[in-house]
Amino acid sequence: MKRVARIINWTLALLGALAIAFLLFRAYDSRRGPPLEIWHKYAPRELTAEQMDAASWDDYLAAEATLFSAIRENVTKRLEPDEQVPFNRYFEGSPVYPGHFARDWNRSYILEPEGGAPSGAVVMLHGLTDSPYSLRHIAARYRDRxxxxxxxxxxxHGTTPAALTQVHWPDWVAAARLAVREARKRAPAPSPxxxxxxxxxxxxxxKYALDAVENKSLAQADRIVLISPMVGVTRLARFAGLAGLPAILPAFAKAAWLSVMPEFNPFKYNSFPVNGARQSYLLTNSLQTLVASYARRDRLAGLPPVLTFQSVMDxxxxxxxxxxxxYDHLxxxxxxxxxxxxxxxxxxxxxxxxxxETKLSRLLPSAVRNYSLAIVTNDGEGSGEVERVVEAGGTSERRRRLGVDYPDGVFSLSHVALPFPLDDSLYGLTPASTEDFGVHLGALDLRGERGTLIVSLDSLSRMSSNPFFNYLAEKIEAHLPPKAPPAAESPAPAKSNDGAKEQGSRKTRRK
Incomplete structure (x- = not known):
């Protein structure tokens, strides 16, 4: 027993020494790199989860307007001269300043279909460090249907990166509940x-859909659509909180950040705090625990159908x-x-x-599955992409050519690429000229020496748009009601001011 006790003591001492060495390294490492700027320090105060559960959509928009006013007063108007540069999204003179655009896509919005009552409702939930901009193309497809x-x-999100140092994951789920309440108010059941x-x-x-299985006060969705979903993160993410411990001491404040970068993207943070990683891990861990618990109790039957799009090389x-x-539990x-x-x-x-090379075959060993599986792939001979489909409960495969291929020089999609078409003005490989957000991040063809740009080449060379976006959209639309035919024109239309109506206005049109 003494021998076992000694081994345990030595093991604990070794782990303790490693932990101390890690913290010392983090403290040292945090002193390197660029300094924290005002947008890394100022975090506007958001509604709490409890406040959102009691709030209306109008209440949320009012609070959001207050947030953006506070950022203008406490960040934009307080920039030092060396921060008033063209690539700073918080500088009013910058071409990437969101306040200059026809619409600031950092803010919540509602799109309403033209004519008549909606045929259904959809809630859009963007990703970590992101903004409502990321799902706007899919949102437009839903509106048109x-x-x-x-x-x-x-x-x-959409404010300052510092806000992510204060957030807790239940706040995000509370916001989803609020959005679903508003969606159901505008398109009551039984509309989808x-x-x-x-x-x-x-x-x-x-997480919302699983909660709604057992909490009947929550409106259950009829379908869940997931794009690059964060069902699981790396095992190291569970220790992300430890990386920020040196930040307790003011001299090591940068230890609270995993990356500190210039903020040149108008609709996404480039800097990323430790708490953002920590909260995403806690959220995914909660989700995995719920899925496993529901599977044991045979409660997943109450979950709506799930349609997921995922890059193999995420x-x-x-x-x-x-x-x-x-999916193995559905x-x-x-x-x-x-x-x-x-x-x-x-x-x-x-x-x-x-x-x-072998990741796809390792992901999908031969099996009969409860869900349909579609793989978009090619044979390497330059003959275009093929969709290979195996229906739920079957083993035979059907194929069809998509008539679309990867663009030259692109070897895979990335995590961030899937919801953006190639002509997206910000992230597209061939951006449309109809919009201008100050920079075409997806179209940069970078060649030069390292250490010249304000960011790493790696962050800018990642594929950020999807050549198969129309295929993705059509898969989603296959589960929507048929598109209504255009209304017949009146032979003698009366004068009207309907042309002044703004599509997708944030104004609440129903009380």
Whole structure:
């Protein structure tokens, strides 16, 4: 017994020494790199989860307006001269300053269909460090099919990166509840209700739907659509909170941040605090616990069908967790999983890691599944992408050519690419000229020496739009009511001021 006790003591002492060494390294490392700026320090005060549960949509918009006014007073108007530069989104003279655009997509919004009552409602939940901008193309597709769209800015987003140092994950789920209440108010049951979640927003969508299985006061969705969902994160994420411990001492305040970068993106934070990673881990851990618990108690039958789009080569979230943490537990309820394989073009072959080449086959061993599986892939011979589909409960595969191929030089999709078409003005590879957000991040063709740009080449060369976006949208629209035919024109139209009506106005049109 004494020998065992000694081994335990030595093990604990070693772990303690490693922990101290890690904290000392974090403290040292935090002293390097760029300093914290005012947007890393000023966090506007959001509504709490309890306040959101008691709030209306108008209340949330009013609080949001107060937030943005506070940022203008406490950040924009207090910038030092060396911070008033063209690439700073908080500088009013910058081309990427969101307040100059026709619409500030950092804010919550509602899109209403033209003519008549909505045929359904959809709630849009964006990802971590993101904004409502990320799902606007899918939102427009829903609106054009007669749905009213409720796209909420999740707490601590769209304002300053510092806001993510204060947020707690239940705040995000409370915001989802508020958005669903507003969606159901505008399109009451039995009209269909969908929830679309991107990345961390996918986790929130699933958490809401699981809560609604047992809490009958919550309106249950008829379908969940997930895009690059954060069902699982790396195991190291559970220790993210430890990385921020040195920040207790003011001299090591930067230890509270995993990255400190210039804020040149008008609709997404570039800097990322430790608490953001910590809260995303806690949220995904809560989700996985719920899924496992419901599966044991046979409660997943109450979950609506889930349609998921996922890149096989996702570096941000765990693609295997989408299967093992969610789809392997789902009942046969009409769910579907769509995987985008890497581009197996021969010219990339020698450069692929062996693990990348075999990842798809390792993800999908031969099995009969409760859900439909679609794989978008190619044979490496330059003959275009193929959709390979195996229906739920079956083993035979059907194929169809999509008539779309990967653009030259693109070897895979990324976590962030899926909800953006190639002509997205900010992230698109071939941006449309109809909008201008001050920079075309997705179209930059970078060549030059390292250390020249204000950010790493890696962050700008990542694929940020989806050549298969129309395919993705059509898969979603397959579950929507048929598109209404255009109304016949009156032979003698009367004068009207309807042309002044703004589509998607944030004004509440129903009380």
């Amino acid at each position: 007669g749905f009213v769209v409720v796209a909420i800015r999740l707490p601590a 209700l969908h929830i679309v979640g991107f990345s961390n927003g996918g986790t929130i969508a699933l 570096f941000t979230v765990s693609t295997p967790a989408v299967l093992s943490g969610l 009942p046969a309820n009409g769910s579907e999983l769509v995987l985008f394989d890497l581009n197996r073009n021969a010219k990339f072959g020698p450069l692929f890691r062996a693990s990348a």
